[in-house]
Amino acid sequence: MKIRQVAALARLELTDEEASRYEEQVGQILHYVEQLKAIDVTGIEPTAHAGALFDVVREDLVTGGGLTREEALSNAPMVAQDQFRLPKVVE
Amino acid sequence: MNPATLTLTGLRAAYAAGDLSPAEVLTSLAAEIESRDPAIGGYLSHDLELALADAKTADLSKPLGGVPIAIKDLINVKGHPCSCASKILHGKYTSPYDATVIRKLREAGAIPFGRTNMDEFAMGSSNENSGIHPCRNPHDPERIPGGSSGGSAAVVAAHTAIAALGTDTGGSIRQPASHCGIVGLKPTYGRVSRYGLVAFASSLDQCGPMTKTVADAAAMLEVISGACDRDSTCLDAPVPRYTEEIGKEIRGLRIGLPAEYFAAGLDPAVRERVEAAVKSLESLGAEIVPVSLPNTAHAVATYYIIATAEASSNLARFDGVRYGHRAQADDLIGMYGKTRDEGFGEEVKRRIILGTYVLSSGYYDAYYLRAQKVRTLIRRDFEQAFAKVDLIASPVSPVPPFKLGEKHSDPLAMYLADIYTISANLAGICGISVPCGTVTVEGKDLPVGLQLLGKPFGEAELIRAAHAYEVTRG
Numbered sequence: 001m002k003i004r005q006v007a008a009l010a011r012l013e014l015t016d017e018e019a020s021r022y023e024e025q026v027g028q029i030l031h032y033v034e035q036l037k038a039i040d041v042t043g044i045e046p047t048a049h050a051g052a053l054f055d056v057v058r059e060d061l062v063t064g065g066g067l068t069r070e071e072a073l074s075n076a077p078m079v080a081q082d083q084f085r086l087p088k089v090v091e
Numbered sequence: 092m093n094p095a096t097l098t099l100t101g102l103r104a105a106y107a108a109g110d111l112s113p114a115e116v117l118t119s120l121a122a123e124i125e126s127r128d129p130a131i132g133g134y135l136s137h138d139l140e141l142a143l144a145d146a147k148t149a150d151l152s153k154p155l156g157g158v159p160i161a162i163k164d165l166i167n168v169k170g171h172p173c174s175c176a177s178k179i180l181h182g183k184y185t186s187p188y189d190a191t192v193i194r195k196l197r198e199a200g201a202i203p204f205g206r207t208n209m210d211e212f213a214m215g216s217s218n219e220n221s222g223i224h225p226c227r228n229p230h231d232p233e234r235i236p237g238g239s240s241g242g243s244a245a246v247v248a249a250h251t252a253i254a255a256l257g258t259d260t261g262g263s264i265r266q267p268a269s270h271c272g273i274v275g276l277k278p279t280y281g282r283v284s285r286y287g288l289v290a291f292a293s294s295l296d297q298c299g300p301m302t303k304t305v306a307d308a309a310a311m312l313e314v315i316s317g318a319c320d321r322d323s324t325c326l327d328a329p330v331p332r333y334t335e336e337i338g339k340e341i342r343g344l345r346i347g348l349p350a351e352y353f354a355a356g357l358d359p360a361v362r363e364r365v366e367a368a369v370k371s372l373e374s375l376g377a378e379i380v381p382v383s384l385p386n387t388a389h390a391v392a393t394y395y396i397i398a399t400a401e402a403s404s405n406l407a408r409f410d411g412v413r414y415g416h417r418a419q420a421d422d423l424i425g426m427y428g429k430t431r432d433e434g435f436g437e438e439v440k441r442r443i444i445l446g447t448y449v450l451s452s453g454y455y456d457a458y459y460l461r462a463q464k465v466r467t468l469i470r471r472d473f474e475q476a477f478a479k480v481d482l483i484a485s486p487v488s489p490v491p492p493f494k495l496g497e498k499h500s501d502p503l504a505m506y507l508a509d510i511y512t513i514s515a516n517l518a519g520i521c522g523i524s525v526p527c528g529t530v531t532v533e534g535k536d537l538p539v540g541l542q543l544l545g546k547p548f549g550e551a552e553l554i555r556a557a558h559a560y561e562v563t564r565g
Binding site: 001003006007008009010011012013014015018022025026028029030032033035036037039041044045046047048049050051055056058063067071072074075076077078084086087088089 | 183184185187188280281293294295320323324326327388389391392393395396403407410411412413414415416417420421422423424425426427428429431432435440441443444445447448451457458460461462463464465466467468470502503506516517518519520547
């Protein structure tokens with residue numbers, strides 16, 4: 001496994017020590033899960049969740065009850081002009 | 092009388108008799124927490140003033156009127172902190188809303204009081220992954236309370252809480268309940284709303300009661316179950332009167348014993364206690380039937396692919412933008428990476444990496460899709476078993492609680508101890524852990540739990556059998 005590449009996909013900036021430790025430990029876990037490759041799953045449908053297999057629908061109406069802007073921003077590390085403030089994205 | 096030692100049902104009786112007020116109970120609980128919890132570490136925080144304010148309006152005529160409930164620190168309670176025992180949120184987040192389970196508890200008159208310790212983001216089986224401080228087993232403080240709802244189990248066992256809420260993704264209610272000698276019930280997937288729970292693995296997570304008795308668990312489950320218009324996986328199935336199952340007979344109930352759950356790796360003393368409990372059920376008139384769950388050996392591998400894949404996606408929301416910790420960096424991508432590296436603990440990062448890998452291009456079919464297919468096989472095992480029996484009985488954990496630090500350097504060894512609990516989450520069925528005696532290890536009596544597993548939405552039978560056993564056990 002290319003640990004740096006996976007960590008970049010997960011937006012995790014690892015130290016060198018972390019990268020080598022996780023590479024070894026995750027490698028051991030992946031080795032263990034190899035056992036699934038020996039199981040015959042021909043024609044078996046995947047299970048994404050164990051809930052009952054039907055959709056829940058409701059009237060397409062605005063129901064309200066969400067957070068106010070103030071509540072939504074109340075835990076933000078940085079706020080400017082009633083919005084989440086981020087580091088500069090565009091030069 | 093110290094009200095903290097009361098059961099939920101006992102506290103309700105004391106209120107009905109006019110012997111106590113909610114304010115008195117909260118005040119004495121707070122005193123118990125302050126004097127005894129530092130040695131256990133079951134709570135991350137508690138706020139007596141907030142709870143006393145809630146107590147003023149608590150309606151004692153309601154089913155849980157005036158009952159303080161300790162809350163696992165991943166469930167949102169408006170105005171309370173919610174850290175998931177993670178540095179990425181600790182001290183940096185106050186919930187702006189109530190989870191549906193909290194709304195339902197409040198409507199039934201209960202008072203959320205105290206935030207319980209846990210493995211960070213519910214990832215762990217020992218509570219050693221708490222990013223804030225360790226939690227210890229009240230029966231032997233050198234040992235783990237189990238996890239991930241270790242704090243909820245420990246505070247109920249230590250009588251620094253009346254009852255608690257936990258969550259169970261792979262055994263996180265049942266296993267700590269077993270290790271701490273209390274009752275823990277994982278409802279069927281879709282029985283209880285997940286709205287307002289910080290998600291770990293959305294197809295596996297369920298919230299449930301952790302209590303001193305089966306009757307207490309029934310009373311809480313009756314309140315928190317039911318449809319929720321903010322969780323489309325939460326079913327609009329009628330909620331039975333679970334409390335009416337208390338005291339019913341179990342004569343004729345068919346209970347399956349899966350051979351695979353009594354195999355190599357099971358501690359002989361644990362096995363003996365569980366088999367004795369099964370004998371008790373038989374003496375009450377239950378019919379014991381051998382069953383087979385042939386794909387049990389693949390459950391751990393299947394679970395750790397599916398759960399980590401879902402976690403890697405769910406935890407993407409912790410990016411330093413909307414809440415929690417933010418690291419200083421010059422650009423946005425750098426801010427994400429540094430924030431997450433600083434904020435998440437070791438086990439969380441390890442699982443995010445594994446989950447990201449099994450979902451990544453080129454590996455998805457080999458790992459994630461294959462695991463989903465094996466999940467189907469595991470689910471079928473239970474469907475076939477439940478065609479023959481009403482309940483399944485087994486151990487909860489193959490071993491008694493171990494010492495803090497004993498297994499911490501070997502994540503895979505820790506995962507393998509989840510073998511008897513994770514299949515219930517993969518199959519979406521319900522389960523309960525009920526204390527069935529103790530084993531003596533190094534001079535300490537350590538609790539053992541009996542696990543009963545039920546059909547989807549079979550909580551009533553689960554409660555009936557668990558209570559019948561509890562009465563016989565004494």
